[in-house]
Structures are given as structure tokens and as C-alpha cells.
Amino acid sequence: MATAKQNFYKWHRILGLIALVPVISWALSGLSHPFMSNWFRPTIAQEVYKPAVQSQLKPALSLKQVLDKNKISQFRNFGLVNFYNHTYYQVMGLDSVINYYSANDATLLNNGDQLYATYLARYFTADSTSKVKSITLQKTFDGQYQPINRLLPVWKVSFDTPNGMDVYIETSQSRMGTFNNTTRKVMLVVFEQLHTWAFLKTWFGERVQLMVLFIAVSAMLFSLISGLVVYGLFWKKFKTVQQARREQGKADKRIVHRYHRQIGLIVSFVMLTFAASALFHVIVKLNNVEPQKISYSQVINSNDLKLSNLSLPINDSVIVKSGLVKFQDSTYYQVSDNKKIVHYINTATGNQLNNGDNAYAAYLAAFYRRNENQKVYGQPKISQVRQFDNEYGFINKRLPVQKISYPDGQNWYIETTTSQLATKVAGIDRAEGFSFIFLHKYFGMSWAGKNVRDIVSMLAALGVLVAALFGFAAFIKNK
Template sequence: MASAAVKSNFYKWHRVLGLTALIPVIFWTLSGLSHPFMSNWFRPSIAQEVFKPLVQSQMKPALSIQQVLDKNNIAAIRNFGLVNFNHNTFYQVLDKDSVYTYYSANDGVLLKDGDKLYATYLARYFTQDSTSNIKKINYQTTFDGQYQPINHLLPVWKISFDRPDGMDIYIETSQSRMGTFNNNTRKAFLWLFEQFHTWQFLADIGGDTFRNVVLLIIMTVMLCALISGLTVYGLMWKKFKSITEKRKEKGGEDKRIVHRFHRQIGLIVSFVMFTFVISGAFHLAVKLHNTETPKADYSQVINRKQLAISNLQLSLADSLIKRVAVVSFDSNTYYQVTDNKKQIAYFNTLTGKEQMNADEDYARFLSTYYHTHQDPDKFYGRVKVNQVKQFDNEYGFINKRLPVERVSYADGSNWYIETTSSKLATKVAGIDRAEGLSFIFLHKYFGMTWAGKNIRDIVSMLAALGVLVVSLFGLASFIKNK
């Protein structure tokens, strides 16, 4: 009697938990099925994905940055660079108010709306579209539904083309690169995924913490439904087997075919459902754990007097220079020069002397800056710095920035610094590393990468489809019992 009561209670709780999780499961599986279409098969194409700037000898600047600053009575800046567009070369100057202004490298004259014009030029370069009208241009300092945090780069210009496909291009002018691009189809998929997979509507109602707590509760209910279902099958499999054998002996009609399919398919997909639930719950738990407010991006103010040596007279051939900027750290100011092989050299702005291994030193400096709880005067163990030139499982494609310096600490944490923008690309500590690996392998099926992206997407879709079918068979069996 006690055993029968236990079995009955397990069965009832399984139905309650399963019905509670039904709508979320439908939302997540259908939106999960749409993801490969958005990120792979229906992803819009673009003519150019990477901008290839001219070397300095091709830009042919007539004036130095000092001459341009003096002519415009500018006493201090945050940074500068050289850009070439519309058959002219300009100094791209980041002023003390963190606004980009553009001055001709030939006569020092200010270019009105220069940053907007350069963003438009880059958008046309990436699309190779020189004829379509520009419908709208917005300066964007925050992420939103169509330009999500996964794109990382901010601030950006959103350039909207007046075309049938509704193409939008997001441009980061400071590094002359593209954040992402969306057409009408991708925008629809993004909205679907945002509302039905990440449940943005909950964040709109109560904020990110509220959303993550609700989703974690639902994930827990799903896990309990899975465990209770397996328990029910384990406790009652002999009974199910006996009923099936008696029906076959009598040659009767299988009136519980829906229940049988629910059990059988449920057993088959129980493992993939477990991987989805555990990785998703872990992902949410880490989000709730990481509540620390990120430190503001590193900023500097460079006085004109610190720029004693002309940027046009460095001991590196103009034919090799792809990018010039200026950085200040450890009480020194340097020209930061990127060559045509993406090697980064540093030249003291007062003496013109090259500082060896300065990119590593700057990465260490920035990493210490971005550590919110680290005392600069305290020793935390040996720090190792390596340049990363390609993405891997820990520093994946979603991080966008390359090359970066990986600053590795004795506690096993890695801080990835993009020295050319002075920004923290990402940090990977113990729990973050574990969560990242579990998510890409258990949730996104990166373990199937060896078979190709198409096969990986098909396998992940079949897994999601299996979970959806089990849930719908479970609903059908509940309705038949009514």
C-alpha cells in the first residue's frame, strides 16, 4: 500500500511539474530551433567583413598631430589616429570631452560631422553599396534588442540603409570596424529569440535580476520534472511492461500509445534535456553571482606639451605603419604604433626611443586598473602575458576583439586586454571558465564542431525538437486522462 502511494504521488508530482514547465519548454525549444536559421542558414551576407586601412605612406599626411593641435588651439586630447576616406586623410582626434573630431591632415581644417561621415563611409565599404540612400543614422551608447551585449563594441553608429532588405550596419569608428549587421529577416529572428529564449519581457518588467531569478526557478522546475519522470519510469516499468504484454496477448487496441511514446521518447532525450537544463541553470546562476559593477573604461588626458616628438618622424617606415595612437601609463606617454603585421610598438613621445615589451607592460597596467579589488602595491603572484591572435574555446569569437594580450594570474584567472582600445575584452576566472565551457559544450553543442557547423546545428535542433515532442506528448497524455 505504501509503495503504491509513493508511486502515485510521484506520478502526480511529475504531471504538475511537467505542466508547469510546459509553456517555458515550448518557448525555449521553438526559439532554440530558430537560432541556427538566424546565426547560420538565414544569416545575411555582407561584401566585406574586415576593413583594410591604408598604410601611412599611402595616406601621405602633410601635417603632424602637433601642427594640427597648435593650429586649432587644442591644449589636450585623449587620443588620436589617422584615417583616410573620401580621398582625403584626416586626424581623428578624441578630445577631452570624449567626442571624436576630424581635422584635415593637409591643412588642419575641421571637418564638420566628421565622425558621422566616417561611419557612413565605413558602412558603405562593408556593404559595398555606394548608391542606396541612408535612411537614418543614430549614435548608440547602449545595447538593445537589435544590437545585443554579445556584440561587445560600444559606442557605435547605427547606419540604416533605405533598401528593401532593411540593412543596418553598426560601426565603431575608433577602431574602424563593424559591430554587426542586420537585415529584416535577422531582426525578426532576433526579436523572436530575445522574447522567447532570453525572456526580455521579464527584464523590461522587473530588471535583469528579476528575470534571471524567474528563469532559474523555471529551470529548477524542469529539472524536477525530468527527475520525477525518470523516477516514475523506474518505479513502474514492470507495470508498463506487463500492460503491454497483456494487450499484445489479447490483440487489443493500444489506447495508451500517446503515453507510451511520451515515456519512450522521454527516455531517449532525457540526457540532452539534462544537458540543456543544467547548462542553462548554471549560466543563470553565474549571472546572478556576477553582480559586481564593471569598472569604467580606462581614460587618459594627454597634454600637448607631452607630444614633443612628431608622429611623422618615428623610427619605423611609413610603409609599415597601419595605425598610430597615443597612450599614457607608468608616468610615461608613448606613440602606440601598429604595423602591417599587427605587431604593436611603443615610442616615447618625449625622446622618440622605442620601449621594448611595452605592449605587455601596458596590458599588465590595464589589467591592474580593471581589477576592482586589487591593491596596486600588493604582490598577487607572478603574472604571465601572452598575445592572443585567434579565438579559442576560452576566448571565443563572441568577444570580437583581436589581437589581445592575455594576462594570466597565479589564481588561474585570465584577463584579456585589447591594448589598442585600452579596454578589457573579457575576464575568465574559475567559475566563469567552468560556466563558459559547460554552456558552449552542453548548451550550444560545440563538441560537434569537428563535424562542421551545419551538422552541429542539425544535431542541436534535433535535440531541441526531441524535448519539444516529449513535452507535447506529455500534454496529450494528460488531456487523454481527463
């Protein structure tokens, strides 16, 4: 029995040493997260762009007329936007480059996408005077524009201001990906390196990164468990030694060890929630690592536009966004109104497709399922989601989306206006998502407000850090 106890103690020390550096990096980055995401987060004048309705845009030419004047026979999609007091057709070509043509005379606007991105960046920041230091098209995520932002490609518009403001703009949807000042940019890079160990992904790839994280989190979890076992095995001895010391009036020479045990016991539950949810998160991500899947794309023929986009059976005073979609051997105008209802009008016949957004969402969901080699069977339930919730959280960025629920328990969220898969949630993904937001990010305390939740999570991270440091100090003292 004595040997077993000593072995447990030995393994606790080994596991604790393995987990020491990871715990320190995670605790420090966890302490910094509220500053980055809440207290030091920069503010911006506008976070959502409110487009004008079509009756205010007053286009003189139809899309077909503009295409014909510019000898464009095939393209991917279009939009209608107004900036700097002029209305333009956004036309996405077969190369996915967006060009801008005047809705009055069909002339091409040089560098139109950059100009519109700059216009939107100034709108969001309410900054009409600062010089634009640089504007670049970003097609991949990086340390400052991370995968959590979801939207690509985006224009990175950097202003020449004291706070170094960068604004990321998706021009095709007239929306903002995110915005960063100098302080937040530094904190983002530090957090990414300390918390997710992004350098491993850069050097060796995502699978190696996740494997190393798996080992480190496992060491942390088993260090915790072995520590609790050691305390359970030795608590009588600890108590006897402490009583004898007090009776004899001797100085406490193992005060570091005692603090390590006491603080470790106090934070053991929060450490368990952090470690277990992190391990679950890494396991699910490991299971989901796979080559990038293709997105749905389409080619529209200008000859299919028999019906003018200016003669749709919907009042111009309610149309806020127009586009085109092609599915089931037909082409449709996809029209979003000011009540977030999406209408589908056949470009050849002018007939409106009943429940068109549901039909298109189901079509896209089936496409993405087949693309992931999943069978499509059963009649799914389809409903529109207009607000974020616990399953489809703010991290997914896109709204509104259609939720396609299959009989096998999988939910696929489709943004029909971009034909993109926003996210999919299966059984294990759903369980992992809930465990992560409640056990790792403490969303269960949202009722107390974001500030209180952040303070509690910081205290938990600080407790884990202090327990780890006392443990290391105890190890050094034993040497």
C-alpha cells in the same frame, strides 16, 4: 512504497506543467537559432576593414600642429584615417566625441564621424549608391544590437534598401559591430524574447530575469529527473499492462502516454545537457550581476608631444594604426604595424619601451582588478592572442588581445589598442564556458561542420518539444 510512487508521479506532473511553457519557448527558439545564425544570416561584401599604411596617407601636418591650430590643449586619443581621398586626424575630445581635422590644413570636417561611419558602412556592404535612410549614435545595446556584439558606442547606419540593411560601425577602430537585414532583425527580437526572456530584464531588471530563469530551468531539470524515476518505479507495471493489452487484443487507449515515455527516454540525455548547462549558465550569471564597472580613461596634454608623430623610429610603410597611451607617468605613441606588433615610443624622449604592449596590458589588468576590488599579487604570464579559441571565443569580438594569466588561475584579456577589458575568465567561468559551448551549443560536433552541428541541435530541440507536448496531451487526457 505505493504511496511514494504515486507522490513521485504527482510531482513529475506538477514540475512538468511548471516547465511546459518555458520548454516550448526554449525549444522553438532553439529550432530557430540555426536559421538566424547560419542559414538565413545575411551576407556582406567585406567583414574586415584593411587600412592603408601611413606612407600611403601622406599627412602634411603632424598631430601637434593640428592640435595647436585648433587650440586643443587636452584630448583623449587620436587616429589617422583616409576616406574619400582625403587624410584626417581623428581626435577624441575630453567629452569622448570624435572630431576630424584635415591632415593637410587642420580644418575641421563638419559631421566627420557620421561621414566616416557612412564611408565604412558603404565599404563593408560594397554599396556606393543606396540612400542612407538614417544614421544614429548608439550607446546602449538593444534587441537588434545585442550585448553579444560587445562594441559601444557605434553608429547605426540604415540603408534605404529592400532588405532593410543596418550596419553598426565603431569609427574609432574602423571596424564593424554587426549587420542585420529585416529578416534577421525580426528573428533576433523573437529569439531574445523567447530564449532569454529579455522582457523580464526590461520590466524588472537583470537579477529578476535570472531568478525567474533559474526557477524555470530548475523545474525543467527536476521534471526530467522525476520522469526517469517514475519510469524506473513503474516500468514493470507499464510492461505488464502493455502485454495484457496485446494478449487481449484491446486498442491502446494510452498511446499518448506511451509516446511521451518513449520519446522522453530517447531525448533524456540531450534534455539533461540542455538543462544542466543552462542552469550552470544562469547561476554563474547571477553571481556576476553587479553595477557597471568603469573603463580606463586618459587625458593627454598636447604639450607632452615633444616628438612628432611623423618622425617615429618605425618605417611609415609598416604602420597601420597610431594612437596614444598614458601610463606610469609617461605618454607613448602606440603604433601597430602590419605584423600585429604594437610598439610604444615615448612622446618626450623618442625612446622605445621594451615589451611595451606586455607592460601596458599588465598595467591595465591591474587597474581592472583593483576596480573589482581584487588584489593584485604575483607575476602574471602575458601572451598575445591573435585567434579565437575555446576559452577566448568569437563572442568576445576583439583581436588581437593580450592574455594576462595570474597565479590564482584567472585570465584577463586586454585589448591594449582601446585600453578595454575584453573579458576575464576565472575557474568557475572557465568551467561554465566549456559546459555551455559543448553541452548547450554542441561545439563538440564542430568537426562535422556547422550545418551538421545545427541539424543535430535542431533534432535535439525538436525531440524535447515533442516529448513535452505529448506529456501535456497525456495530462489533458487524464483530466
